[in-house]
Each structure stands twice: as structure tokens, then as C-alpha cells.
Amino acid sequence: MSYETRTAEFKAAIDAGGMVEAGDWMPDEYRQAALRFIEMHANSEIMGALPEREWIARAPSLRRKLSLTAKVQDEVGHGHMLYRVAEDLGKSRDAMIADLIAGKTKFHNVFHYPTVTWGDVAVIGFLIDGAALVTQKALLECSYAPYVRVLKRICAEESLHQRHGEDVVLELCAGSDAQRQMFQDAVNRWWEPIMQFFGPPSKPERDVLLHWRLKTRTNEQLRQRFFDTYVPKLWDLGISVPDPALAYDEAAGEWTWTQPNWDTFWQVVKGNGPMTETRLAWRRWMHEAHGWVREAMAESPARSAA
Amino acid sequence: MTDPRVDLLLALGDDELVLGHRHAHWTGVAPHLEEDLAFSSIAQDEIGHAVVWYRLAGELTGKDPDALGLGRPPEGYRNAILVERPNRDWGYTVARHYCYDIAEDVRLTTLADSLWTPLAEATGALRREERYHLLHARLWLDRLAHGPLDARGHLADGLVAALAEAPGLFEPLPGEDELVADGVLPLASADQHTRWRDVVTAELTALGLEHVLDGSAHHSDGEFVPTSSGELLDTGDGAAAAGAVASGGGLGGRLGRHSEDFAEVWEELTGTYRAYPGVRW
Numbered sequence: 127m128s129y130e131t132r133t134a135e136f137k138a139a140i141d142a143g144g145m146v147e148a149g150d151w152m153p154d155e156y157r158q159a160a161l162r163f164i165e166m167h168a169n170s171e172i173m174g175a176l177p178e179r180e181w182i183a184r185a186p187s188l189r190r191k192l193s194l195t196a197k198v199q200d201e202v203g204h205g206h207m208l209y210r211v212a213e214d215l216g217k218s219r220d221a222m223i224a225d226l227i228a229g230k231t232k233f234h235n236v237f238h239y240p241t242v243t244w245g246d247v248a249v250i251g252f253l254i255d256g257a258a259l260v261t262q263k264a265l266l267e268c269s270y271a272p273y274v275r276v277l278k279r280i281c282a283e284e285s286l287h288q289r290h291g292e293d294v295v296l297e298l299c300a301g302s303d304a305q306r307q308m309f310q311d312a313v314n315r316w317w318e319p320i321m322q323f324f325g326p327p328s329k330p331e332r333d334v335l336l337h338w339r340l341k342t343r344t345n346e347q348l349r350q351r352f353f354d355t356y357v358p359k360l361w362d363l364g365i366s367v368p369d370p371a372l373a374y375d376e377a378a379g380e381w382t383w384t385q386p387n388w389d390t391f392w393q394v395v396k397g398n399g400p401m402t403e404t405r406l407a408w409r410r411w412m413h414e415a416h417g418w419v420r421e422a423m424a425e426s427p428a429r430s431a432a
Numbered sequence: 433m434t435d436p437r438v439d440l441l442l443a444l445g446d447d448e449l450v451l452g453h454r455h456a457h458w459t460g461v462a463p464h465l466e467e468d469l470a471f472s473s474i475a476q477d478e479i480g481h482a483v484v485w486y487r488l489a490g491e492l493t494g495k496d497p498d499a500l501g502l503g504r505p506p507e508g509y510r511n512a513i514l515v516e517r518p519n520r521d522w523g524y525t526v527a528r529h530y531c532y533d534i535a536e537d538v539r540l541t542t543l544a545d546s547l548w549t550p551l552a553e554a555t556g557a558l559r560r561e562e563r564y565h566l567l568h569a570r571l572w573l574d575r576l577a578h579g580p581l582d583a584r585g586h587l588a589d590g591l592v593a594a595l596a597e598a599p600g601l602f603e604p605l606p607g608e609d610e611l612v613a614d615g616v617l618p619l620a621s622a623d624q625h626t627r628w629r630d631v632v633t634a635e636l637t638a639l640g641l642e643h644v645l646d647g648s649a650h651h652s653d654g655e656f657v658p659t660s661s662g663e664l665l666d667t668g669d670g671a672a673a674a675g676a677v678a679s680g681g682g683l684g685g686r687l688g689r690h691s692e693d694f695a696e697v698w699e700e701l702t703g704t705y706r707a708y709p710g711v712r713w
Contacts, residue, residue, distance in 0.1 A: 175460035186704040186713040199472035206465045416463035422579035
């Protein structure tokens with residue numbers, strides 16, 4: 127059977143709802159698209175740990191210090207699981223970490239920004255985890271079975287994070303004027319990056335991820351779903367959204383909103399965000415300073431065998 | 433005159449909180465992912481233990497755990513200097529983790545026999561978690577001690593630095609005589625220190641690391657120590673990097689006298705809490 131015929135059969139099976147396992151035959155295009163997508167997801171989990179971990183040391187109460195440590199630990203755990211899924215597609219974790227710290231591979235735009243106050247922790251826990259949950263839930267319908275299995279666990283934990291984030295938000299909004307303002311300021315800072323997080327409106331027929339059912343929803347469908355859930359919640363709390371055009375259009379059955387600056391978005395994901403270089407440099411430095419630990423880890427099985 | 437039990441509880445709680453705070457600095461950036469997950473759990477356990485001690489102290493002082501953990505001036509903290517030091521590298525982190533968790537084991541075993549029932553009872557849950565911390569610390573100690581030369585060197589340097597200040601964990605508490613006489617503290621700090629030293633000496637000697645006990649990162653007698661890589665650790669001319677012990681044994685913490693490193697811990701740890709008095713988070 128020719129490569130083209132096999133590919134066509136593979137595509138037909140996926141379109142009919144079929145699932146792909148790591149050991150199955152798959153077209154190179156599928157393997158590459160899946161690897162790139164899952165690798166970026168894994169990168170985003172471990173890079174996403176950095177902005178939040180800055181507030182573990184500065185958490186305002188012991189209870190929040192504990193829960194934030196546990197939350198960041200979960201994110202690292204997600205990275206750990208996702209790198210394993212990606213590894214089975216043919217790239218070692220060492221190679222993926224090396225590419226990440228060399229700036230050759232990407233991570234989500236929202237993790238290139240600073241966390242200025244505890245209000246940013248609230249926005250990340252509530253709105254960014256909320257946005258991630260919207261996209262990850264949609265991925266549960268994707269065609270790559272090992273990814274779906276891991277996503278089920280990730281979504282369960284993310285739901286917990288999202289409730290934790292909401293709890294942090296409620297406490298700020300019910301608190302002093304300064305606390306409330308702290309959250310409003312953070313929403314104002316993060317709104318544009320969150321809009322960009324879903325990606326620019328795209329043509330479905332040109333989206334390779336949709337083609338292989340590695341994604342099942344368009345960027346705009348996901349963004350609309352985010353609005354459905356989170357905009358009413360923010361308004362109920364008396365928090366404004368820094369987009370004067372944002373409104374629900376009853377007739378069209380969808381939200382109208384202002385396009386963010388997409389040039390900024392592309393600059394950020396290419397590695398020119400406000401914190402990109404600092405965070406990568408730091409990870410690079412920690413990685414290089416501890417090569418001796420990885421070496422000791424690699425050698426330990428030899429000893430127990432001896 | 434303060435209740436000496438409060439000083440004891442603050443020393444216990446502050447050690448746990450400050451070390452948990454330092455441990456949590458590894459969260460998200462540990463040498464590799466599996467260890468990141470493990471060490472985050474240990475950090476959370478230590479902070480959780482601090483809350484247990486602060487709650488008990490709160491019954492005597494009427495203050496809530498946040499007020500005790502985050503609301504005191506720097507000189508009010510009673511932690512040992514050892515736990516306030518930065519993480520430095522993984523070798524020092526493992527060495528301090530080991531020194532501290534052996535000490536915590538000795539301490540909890542002692543306190544389990546306290547005649548002050550709430551204190552004795554509080555040790556139960558803590559000891560169950562502590563078992564895993566000890567397993568973890570010994571696993572790393574063993575792995576690095578038998579690792580390549582480089583790893584063994586990092587560990588030895590870390591041990592020399594940590595051991596030099598470990599006596600601060602057993603610095604006598606203010607009012608300790610009274611605590612011992614009342615059976616609140618069944619074993620004086622000095623006697624706990626002896627127990628700790630016996631364990632640490634035996635275990636490090638078994639790993640061929642007895643030289644670190646004298647403050648030397650290297651064997652002085654030119655011994656060869658085999659490592660997993662098959663290299664022989666030739667300690668050669670015996671040029672020992674001694675002198676690291678000359679830091680006063682890390683004493684002062686129990687009296688609120690801290691090192692220059694505590695300023696940074698205190699700022700980070702308490703800054704947000706102090707900036708917004710009286711609010712809920």
C-alpha cells in the first residue's frame with residue numbers, strides 16, 4: 127500500500143471518530159503535528175509554573191502559601207506527564223528541555239508576563255486556568271488517545287485549581303478597597319494577553335491541527351465559550367472588563383469584542399515577551415548548574431545492579 | 433514572664449516554616465521534574481507542620497497561625513540559623529535536608545513522651561510524614577555519596593557547610609530548665625544533640641564521609657573511595673578545605689539573633705501580610 131493510500135485511510139478513520147495509539151502507524155505529518163502541539167503544552171506547564179512560583183514566597187497567608195505550592199506542583203506534574211506522552215512520539219525529554227531553554231520551541235503567550243501583585247495570582251488561577259480549562263476540555267475529543275488519557279487527569283486537577291482561583295478572587299472582591307483594586311488592576315493588565323491566548327481567528331480549512339483532529343474547536347469557538355462562562359462572573363463581582371466593545375449580541379448568539387494587537391501576540395510567542403528572556407535564562411542557568419545531579423541520577427541504576 | 437512552652441513551640445514552628453519557605457524555592461526549578469514534585473511535597477509538609485505548632489502556640493497566646501507565622505518582627509523569630517540559609521546548590525540542599533530531618537526525628541521522638549499531652553499528641557501525624565522525609569534524605573545522601581566524583585564533591589561541600597551550623601538546631605531554649613523539670617521537654621537540647629550526632633556520625637562514616645564531620649570536604653589520608661562510575665576518588669595530597677566550621681555553630685537563632693540571610697527571608701515571607709494589616713486572603 128502506498129504512503130498516500132495509507133494516509134488517506136488513516137485520515138478517514140480519524141474523521142470517523144477513530145483514536146490513535148502511540149504504537150499505531152501514523153503519517154509523518156500527524157506525528158509531527160501531535161509532537162509539536164503536546165510538546166508546547168508540556169513546555170507551557172513548566173514555564174507556567176514560574177510566574178506563579180514567584181508568589182509562593184510572598185503569599186499573604188500560610189493557607190495560601192500551602193495551596194499555591196500544591197498548585198504549582200500540580201502544574202509541574204502536568205508537564206511531567208505531558209513530556210512522557212510527547213516522548214513516545216519520538217523526541218526525548220532531554221531534547222525537549224534543551225530546545226525549550228535554547229528558545230527553539232514555544233510556550234503559551236500568557237507565561238511571558240510578569241506577576242506584579244497577588245492580584246495576578248488571582249487572575250492566573252481564575253481566568254487563565256479557566257481559559258486553559260476551556261481549551262483542554264475541548265481536547266478531550268481529540269484523536270490521539272494517550273494525550274486524551276493524560277488530559278482527563280489534567281482537567282480534573284485544573285477544575286480544582288480553577289475553584290481555588292475563584293476562591294482567591296472572591297476573597298479579594300469581598301475584601302478591602304485595596305484588595306478589590308488589586309484584582310481589578312490585574313484584570314486590566316491581563317485581559318489582552320487572555321484574548322490573545324486563544325489565538326487569532328483562523329480559517330478552519332487551513333488549520334493542520336483541526337485536519338488531524340488534534341484540535342476539535344476553532345480559536346473563536348473557544349474564546350466565545352470563555353466569554354460565556356467568565357464575563358458574567360466578572361460582572362457579577364462588579365469587576366469591569368477593559369474592552370468597551372464587549373457585549374453579548376442576542377441576535378447573532380455570540381459575543382462582540384475588540385481584536386487585540388496581534389503583532390504583540392506574535393512577538394511574544396516568538397520569544398520577545400516582557401519576561402521571556404529572564405525566565406528562560408533562569409531555567410537555563412538552573413539546568414546548567416545541575417548537570418552533575420542529572421549525571422548522578424543517570425548513574426544510580428548501575429550501582430544498584432552491582 | 434512568658435510561658436516557656438511558647439518559646440519551645442515557636443522554635444519548632446519557625447524551623448519548619450523557614451525551612452519550608454526555603455525548600456519551596458525549588459518548586460518549579462528543581463534539578464529535574466521528578467525531584468521537583470517530591471521536594472514540593474516536603475516543603476508543603478514542613479509548612480503544614482509549622483501551622484500545627486502555631487495552632488498550639490495560639491492556644492497559649494490567643495494569636496492565629498498567620499499572626500504568629502507572618503506577623504512578628506525579625507528578632508521575634510526563633511528558628512535556627514541553618515534553616516534560613518539560601519538553598520545554594522543541590523548538594524547543600526540535600527545536606528541540610530538530611531541534617532534537619534534527622535534532628536526533627538530526634539526531636540519528635542523526644543516530644544512524643546512529653547507530659548504535656550497536646551504536645552505529645554501533635555507529634556503523631558508529623559512523625560508519619562517525617563518517615564518519608566528521612567527516606568528521601570537518605571536516598572539522596574546515598575545516591576550522591578556513591579555518585580560520580582563531582583556529585584560526591586558537591587555533597588561533601590554541602591555537608592561541611594550544613595554540619596557547621598547544625599548545632600544551632602539544638603541551642604538551648606530560654607526557660608529550658610523549667611520545661612525539662614515539668615516534663616514538657618523530656619530530654620534537654622544538649623542530650624538531643626548527642627543523639628543526633630551519634631546517628632549522623634555513624635551514617636556518614638558508613639558512607640566514607642567521616643572527614644566532613646571534621647569540617648573537611650576531602651579525605652586527608654589519601655584514601656581511595658570507589659564510586660559508581662568506577663572512578664577512584666583520589667584524595668591525593670590531603671589538602672583539606674577545613675575552616676568552614678568556624679562560624680560559631682550557627683547559634684543565636686533561639687534567642688532571635690539571626691544571620692544576614694534572614695533579612696531576605698523575612699521580607700519575602702512576611703511582606704504581603706504586613707502590607708495589608710487586618711484583611712483576609
